[in-house]
Amino acid sequence: MLDYILHLSIQICMFTILAQSLSILAGFCGQISLAHAGFYAIGAYVAAILSITFGWSLGPITLVASILAALLGSILAIVANRTVDDYYIIITMGFQFLVFSTIKNWRELTGGANGLNNIPPLKIVGIEIFSRLEFFAVSFILLIFFWFAMQTFFQSRQGKRLRVIGQDEIWAQTIGINVFRFKLIAHAVSSALAAIAGILYATYSGFIDPTSFTIDESIFILSIVILGGMRDLKAIFLTTIFLILIPEVFRLIGFPDGIASNLRQIFYGSSLIIIILYNLSQDKVKMLKAQV
Amino acid sequence: MTYQVAINILLSASLFGLIALSFRIPYLISGFFNLSHALAILLGGxxxxxLLDKVHLGFLPTVLIVVLLCSAISVLIHQITFERAIPLGAEKWHLLVMSIGVYVLGQNMIAIIFGNDILLTQFWHEVPKFLPANLYITNAQVMVIAGSLLSVITCGIYLNKTKLGREILYASENKELAELFGVNIKKVTLMSLGIGGGLAGFAGMLIYQDSGISPSIGFDWLLNGIVAMILGGLGGIRFLILGALLLASSQNIVAFYFDSRWMQSITFVILVGFLILKPFGLSDRKIKKIAL
Structure with missing residues (x-):
């Protein structure tokens, strides 16, 4: 039972890191991205390949994975800078499909649909993290660290500038904010954090395959961010707990695993519609009150 | 062998063109990327x-029922969701996120009813006898090419030669001006949604007959359709067909000279290349969507 609770807690930590890192883009930068599972995959596969083939330890793996993800994220930002709103989401969707297609089809490197197994466990300063309790401790410390770092940044002068970009890009430009530079950094940081969550996932599960990194996963992460209010890191954490636990509730009721997963998606699909309608009606009420 | 590649290009281009057209008609009027359009493709399949394999209905009655049902469902989805959000001052990203919610909801309901596996049909699957022995094309594929061409041509004639069709075109060009000239925008919007949904449903039916259908393929096909639309630009239907041919040629040439594994990857490469070098597509028609 304890193992099961720890397993869920580790998942909550990983998905909170993923969702909070996406909120840098979606919430603070105004860029709705469907590519986050792609960066998550890059972290997981880099960790798996480097540790299985070359026996690399955590430090260099994290460095390589986050630099690679940041680099690809920056390229995405450069392309995205030439487009606005709708076209941006299509580019991110395309990137997600590109990563998925690569990990599924580059069999020689990624094991294709069969995936990669026997990924060595996490090793920090020579100590192997074997048990779930130890792994939970590591994930939790990382989550708190990133959360604190993001919170500090968002409250800083630069963070407030990023918030202005998210609210009104043209206004941000007119008051002298270098929008492109901020977007570039936001993409790089957000992608690198997603890759770190990927490293955690690969070393925790010991096996990865493409099914964990589909566009559904990207939609799930985006849903957490939107249901969590886009910019509220605490609400994003609570939403993650809620959405991770929902299929477990369905399983407890007696639904088979496949159906429980579909029901979870039905739940957050409908929540997306309801929450947007609710927020819009609240905004409208506020606006009318202000007019009165 | 070159003839076989040409047949494959024609086959892919037919479906890309049909999906691109089905997406473009409502997109030009509503002005946002409605990703729930992928649901109409799935529902069609x-x-x-x-109807074909369970009820054993004939081909033509099936086409009629599929097109009508998908049209009606597309209109209904719009009325229940987007039509409520627009008067509340929804921005494009709100509608886009809602459309993702609608797709996730619908896709998972389909998965619960029909399962997650690919469903195939044997209908039309024998190879026609009039072809040389070294060429391979099934009757279903002949039907895909003929059906797509016929529906694109019929749709083109309808849009250009009928009063309502011309009103749709006027509203696509400039909604405010069209309204000034007496066009009923609400009616035209619903009509464009109905036509788009019907065409997407028909595309789904053709996909089912050619390569089979599963709940996870909606976004893949929609992405190809949208990329074909972006490549063609927002000029006339002929540019859209050119975009579909360009995308299909690139994919099939990559498959022929390199490996069919990389067909999906080239889609993203071409999309990015076009957005950098020719952001307004082949037609070069300037639109507000892209800010350079």
């Missing part, structure tokens, strides 16, 4: 499966 699954309705066709039920």
């Amino acid at each position: 699954f309705f066709a499966h039920t």
Whole structure:
């Protein structure tokens, strides 16, 4: 039972890191991205390949994975800078499909649909993290660290500038904010954090395959961010707990695993519609009150 | 062998063109990327499966029912969701996120009803006898090419030669001006949604007959359709067909000279290349969507 609770807690930590890192883009930068599972995959596969083939330890793996993800994220930002709103989401969707297609089809490197197994466990300063309790401790410390770092940044002068970009890009430009530079950094940081969550996932599960990194996963992460209010890191954490636990509730009721997963998606699909309608009606009420 | 590649290009281009057209008609009027359009493709395939292979209905009645049902459902989705959000001052990203919610909801309901596996049909699957022995094309594929061409041509004639069709075109060009000239925008919007949904449903039916259908393929096909639309630009239907041919040629040439594994990857490469070098597509028609 304890193992099961720890397993869920580790998942909550990983998905909170993923969702909070996406909120840098979606919430603070105004860029709705469907590519986050792609960066998550890059972290997981880099960790798996480097540790299985070359026996690399955590430090260099994290460095390589986050630099690679940041680099690809920056390229995405450069392309995205030439487009606005709708076209941006299509580019991110395309990137997600590109990563998925690569990990599924580059069999020689990624094991294709069969995936990669026997990924060595996490090793920090020579100590192997074997048990779930130890792994939970590591994930939790990382989550708190990133959360604190993001919170500090968002409250800083630069963070407030990023918030202005998210609210009104043209206004941000007119008051002298270098929008492109901020977007570039936001993409790089957000992608690198997603890759770190990927490293955690690969070393925790010991096996990865493409099914964990589909566009559904990207939609799930985006849903957490939107249901969590886009910019509220605490609400994003609570939403993650809620959405991770929902299929477990369905399983407890007696639904088979496949159906429980579909029901979870039905739940957050409908929540997306309801929450947007609710927020819009609240905004409208506020606006009318202000007019009165 | 070159003839076989040409047949494959024609086959892919037919479906890309049909999906691109089905997406473009409502997009030009509503002005946002409605990703729930992928649901109409899925529904078309699954309705066709039920009617052709379960109820054993004939081909033409099936086409009629599939098109009508998908049209009606697209209009209904719009009325229940987007039509409520627009008067509340929804921005494009709100509608886009809602459309993702609608797709996730619908896709998972389909998965619960029909399962997650690919459903195939044997209908039309024998190879026609009039072809040389070294060429391979099934009757279903002949039907895909003929059906797509016929529906694109019929749709083109309808839009250009009928009063309502011309009103749709006027509203696509400039909604405010069209309204000034007496065009009923609400009616035209619903009509464009109905036509788009019907065409997407028909595309889903053709996909089911050619390569089979599963709940996870909606976004893949929609992405190809949208990329074909972006490559063609927002000029006339002929540019859209050119975009579809360009995308299909690139994919099939990559498959022929390199490996079919990389067909999906080239889609993203071409999309990015076009957005950097020719952001307004082949037609070069300037639109507000892209800010350079």
